[in-house]
Amino acid sequence: MSDVVIVGAAESARLGVIPDQSAISLATESALSALAEAGLNIADVDGVAGTLSPVDLAFMLGVRPRWLDGTMVGGCSYMLHVRHAAAAIRSGQAEVVVIAHGESGRSRIGAPIFSKEPSNTTGQFELPYGVLGAYSRFTLPAMAYLHKYGLNEADLAKVPVAQSRWASRNPRATRPALLTVDDVLASPLIAWPFHRLECCPVNDGGGALVMTTKARAADLNLRHPPVVVAGSGESCEGPGPAFMEDLTTFRAFRDASAEALRSSNLKHADIDHLMIYDAFAHVPLYGLEDAGFVGKGEAVDFIDSGATSPGGALPLNTNGGGLLYAHTGMYGMFALLEAVRQLQGRAAAQVDKVRTSLVLGVGGMFSAAGAIALCAAG
């Protein structure tokens, strides 16, 4: 996939509470900003992808597309869009693809209504037990994980503590405070052992990526260096945590990350920078282990050692993560955008000499996964 590059990467101007903008408007605003970064116009776009209807996106933008992708598997959908777009661009089905995210997660302006279907697997066998919110469903396997490795409540709190060292350097972070374990444990209980600071906030915002061929990129007046889509992977496991094969490891994380590394010819030691979708504090623990950066049960110690903090060997969630930066509901786009910014040398909390990044996303609640390996061009 090394002939496909990201040439535009932008977020909505505002992030947080945006009561005067609809979800689709947040997406189209971000798309136009990302196109401007690439020196491209609407007329150049021939492919559109998003979790909002790609028909609505194309229509609102004024694009006449010859390629559409409306893959919707939750917050990692954008990783799958990048993977699918890279294949489409490589095969000549599209040349300039816009992937756009807009979500009015907080204000619910023009936001899709979440429908709860009482006859599907989740409706019959999960929802009757009072697990409507992600905080009571996505979190469910964590105690099995903590118990297996002799860990406790305070260990889980070390995840936002480490990420707060990044968020505190990011002026756009929703939760910019530098945190201690005591701060986390003193925040209100949401679903024991998870406290508020171990659960993502819910924000409004948007983001977009523009992808094209390396050849086309060479002719463009780019504001930032192109970023190579070096490899990718995607997979899924089941409709919810209850149906995982093993509560302490996520099969789709394992499969998607392995394929992203294999297809990019990168080894773990080659990865300079890592983003792991963190809707809740246990997800980076699963991600670090399932992607093979540490052994089983070692992720808490690794994070506690400072390895993922500023100055560490494997900077992780350098925007502050979904827990502290922002979380619109489907955070994957923001994880991708932070990785692109790091590779372009323009992140708020910039890491020195980032040449490679792996972005690992979860969709649904340990349901789907997408992984993208990115490299600096040249």
Next chain:
Amino acid sequence: MNPVPTPETQFFWDKARAHELWLPMCVDSGRHFFPPRPFSPFTGGAVEWRPASGRARLASFVIVHRAAPGFEERVPYIVALAELEEGPRMLTNLPGAPIDPAALKIGVPLTVTFEERGDMTLPQFCLTNDS
């Protein structure tokens, strides 16, 4: 929200109404699975329904402090995973169990019980010592 059965799950819910827990089993491999499907997810082959022992162990849990709609009267309440002796896992609220993380040890034995919920009967699991 009450579950709405499909043709593939009707048998499970009918048995639950009679306060019986039945599981689908893959005929080829003898392995139980859940949720119900009309074919084996292991081999694609035939399925038979079998009564479950009703014995399980506590696999994981959270204690919910923000209620789902319809659960406002229950907060804080437990949402737990019961790992059945036959292998599959099911959600449960551990009715009767203390709302105290220190009292809920991963691996403790659980026993099936049933909760009437409108016109449906929901399988639940309680701490075996309590029953």
